Amino acid sequence: MATPSLPAAGFGRRIATQLDRTFAIVDYEVRKLRRDPSELLLRAVQPALWLLVFGEVFTQVHVIPTGNLTYLQFLAPGVLSQSVLFIAIFYGIASIRERELGIIYKFLVSPASRISLVTGKALSASVRGLSQATIVYLLAVALGVHPSLDPLDILGVLVAVVLGASLFATLSMIIASLVKTQERFLGIGQLLTMPLFFASSAIYPISIMPTWLRPIAYANPLTYLVDAVRKLMIPASTSVFPLGVDFAVLLGATIVLILVESRLYPRMAQ
Amino acid sequence: MSTLVAQSITRVFGRFTAVDHISFEVGEGEVFGILGPNGAGKTTTIKVLTTLLPLTSGTATVAGFDVVREPARVRGVIGYVPQLISADPLVTGYDNLRVFARLYQVPRAERDARIESALEFMGLSEFARTPVKYYSGGMIRRLEIAQALLHRPRILFLDEPTVGLDPVARDAVWGQIERLREEFRTSVVLTTHYMEEADRLCDRLAIMHRGRIVASGPPSSLKADMGTPGATLEDVFAHFAGEGLDTGVGFRETQRTRRTAIRLE
Numbered sequence: 001m002a003t004p005s006l007p008a009a010g011f012g013r014r015i016a017t018q019l020d021r022t023f024a025i026v027d028y029e030v031r032k033l034r035r036d037p038s039e040l041l042l043r044a045v046q047p048a049l050w051l052l053v054f055g056e057v058f059t060q061v062h063v064i065p066t067g068n069l070t071y072l073q074f075l076a077p078g079v080l081s082q083s084v085l086f087i088a089i090f091y092g093i094a095s096i097r098e099r100e101l102g103i104i105y106k107f108l109v110s111p112a113s114r115i116s117l118v119t120g121k122a123l124s125a126s127v128r129g130l131s132q133a134t135i136v137y138l139l140a141v142a143l144g145v146h147p148s149l150d151p152l153d154i155l156g157v158l159v160a161v162v163l164g165a166s167l168f169a170t171l172s173m174i175i176a177s178l179v180k181t182q183e184r185f186l187g188i189g190q191l192l193t194m195p196l197f198f199a200s201s202a203i204y205p206i207s208i209m210p211t212w213l214r215p216i217a218y219a220n221p222l223t224y225l226v227d228a229v230r231k232l233m234i235p236a237s238t239s240v241f242p243l244g245v246d247f248a249v250l251l252g253a254t255i256v257l258i259l260v261e262s263r264l265y266p267r268m269a270q
Numbered sequence: 271m272s273t274l275v276a277q278s279i280t281r282v283f284g285r286f287t288a289v290d291h292i293s294f295e296v297g298e299g300e301v302f303g304i305l306g307p308n309g310a311g312k313t314t315t316i317k318v319l320t321t322l323l324p325l326t327s328g329t330a331t332v333a334g335f336d337v338v339r340e341p342a343r344v345r346g347v348i349g350y351v352p353q354l355i356s357a358d359p360l361v362t363g364y365d366n367l368r369v370f371a372r373l374y375q376v377p378r379a380e381r382d383a384r385i386e387s388a389l390e391f392m393g394l395s396e397f398a399r400t401p402v403k404y405y406s407g408g409m410i411r412r413l414e415i416a417q418a419l420l421h422r423p424r425i426l427f428l429d430e431p432t433v434g435l436d437p438v439a440r441d442a443v444w445g446q447i448e449r450l451r452e453e454f455r456t457s458v459v460l461t462t463h464y465m466e467e468a469d470r471l472c473d474r475l476a477i478m479h480r481g482r483i484v485a486s487g488p489p490s491s492l493k494a495d496m497g498t499p500g501a502t503l504e505d506v507f508a509h510f511a512g513e514g515l516d517t518g519v520g521f522r523e524t525q526r527t528r529r530t531a532i533r534l535e
Contacts, residue, residue, distance in 0.1 A: 017375060020372065020375070021372065021373050021375075024369050024372030024373055025369065025373075027368075027369070027372075028361070028365065028368070028369035031361050031365050032358065032360045032361055035360055035361060035401070036360065100354075101354060101355050101356065101358070101359075102352045102353070102354025102355050102356040103355075103356050103357070103358055105322060105350065105352040105354070105356060106350065106352070106356045106370070106417065106418075107373070108322055109320050109321065109322060109345055109348065109350045110345060110370065110373040110374060111342050111343075111345040111346040111373070111374065111375075112373045113342070266322070269317070269322045269323075270317075270322065270323055
C-alpha cells in the first residue's frame, strides 16, 4: 500500500522533490510542444517582419537617436525581447484550457506543491521563448547586425529570455486565474501587450520618451529584459542599468509573481 | 479503522449551502456511492474531501490525515477522477501517465513498470503510444482511472465515472472498479445518478438531496425499507429526491456536464 510521499525528510530533500516535480511539468509541456511545433514557426513570422520591414525602413530615415549603433542593431534586441513577451503573455490560455477540460483538477489533487506546479508551467513557457530567441538571433546575424557571438554573452541572453518568459507567462497565468474564461482573458491580453511594448525601450530609447511615460517605462519589466539583452547581444550599446540590476529586477519580479500565482492557481479548481 | 471519516462537513458558497452538515464513513475496500440529482452537492462533497475546496465547517480525515490541516498528506494517498475529462488529448496515454508518476514520486526504477501495469490493468496496453485524441470515450475514462491508480491510492474518488459512456464502455468501467476492490482492497467513493450503477457496484449508498444525506445504507436495505415488495432503487430515489428533479442547477454546470458527455461519445 502507498506510503505518503512526505516523510519527515530534511529540508534539502523536500526541495529536491519539488524541483523534480517542477521538471516533470516542464518535460510534459515540452512533449506536448513537440507533437505540434507549427505554433513556434508561425510565431517567428512577426519578429521577422519587425526586423525586415520596420527595422529596414527606420534604418533609412535616421529619426531615432541610437548613438553609435545602427537602428537595426538597436532594434534587434528589442524585437527579440518583444517576441518573448508576445509568446508568454498568452500562456495563461493553457491554464484556461486545462480548466475547461478538467486536467487542472488532477494536477491540484497531486501532492506537488502549488509553487512547483506554477514554476513548472512558467519554465515551460520559457522553452517557447528560447525558440523565439534563437530564431531572432539567427535573423540578426543574417541581417548583418553583428550580434555578439561570445558564448558567455549568448548564455546571458538565454538566461534573460528564460527569466523574461517565466515572468510574463506567470503574469498571464495570474490573469487567467482571475478571469477564468477565454473571452475575457484574450481581451485583457490584447489590452496589455501594446502598452508593455511601447512603454519600454524595445523600439526607441527611454531618453526620447515624454517625461510622463518614463516612470511607466521604469516600472515595466520588459524594459529590464530589453536592457539586459541589448547589452549582451550588442556589447557596444550603452545600457540604462547595470546588468546586475536588470537580472535582479527580472528574477525578483518573477519570484513575486510565482508566489502570487501559487495562491491563485488552486482557485481554478473551485 | 475507516479509510474515510466525514463529520458534519459543510460547504457554503455565498448564500447557497451546497453541502449541509453531512457525515459518513467509508471502510477499507468498500465502494461507497453518493446518489443524487444534479445540483444535490455530490461534486462539492468530492471536492472538499479531495482538498480542492476548503471546508466551511466540519472535519474530515482520509487514511487518518485531516483534509484541512494535512492536505499534502491527504493528496499523497488519494486518487481522483473528475467528472470532466482529465487526460490531455495532445499527448499519448503513456505520456499522460508519466507526468503523474513523477508528480507522485514513483521511484524512477519502478516508473515504467508501474505505468505499464496500470495500463494493462485498464486494458490499454496496446494503445500506450497512441495520442489520447484518438481514444474512444470508454478508453479515455479507463486511462483516467489508470492515472489515478499509479501511486496505489488508499481511496479512489470517481465523480460520475460513466456519464456519457455507451453501455459496453460502462460495463467495462464497472468491471475494472470491481477488480480494483478485489485485488487491491482500494476504497472507492463514487457519485452517480445512474441507479443501475449504484445497485451493481456500491456496498453502501447515501442519497443526497439539496446538500443533505436523506437516506443511507446498503442498496438492499434501502429497497427493503420501502415496504413495497419488489421496490427498485428508482423507487427509493424517487421517494427521497423525487421532487428534486429541478433543483436549479445553473447554466454553467449543465453546459459542463453536457460537454463532457459529448466529448466522451
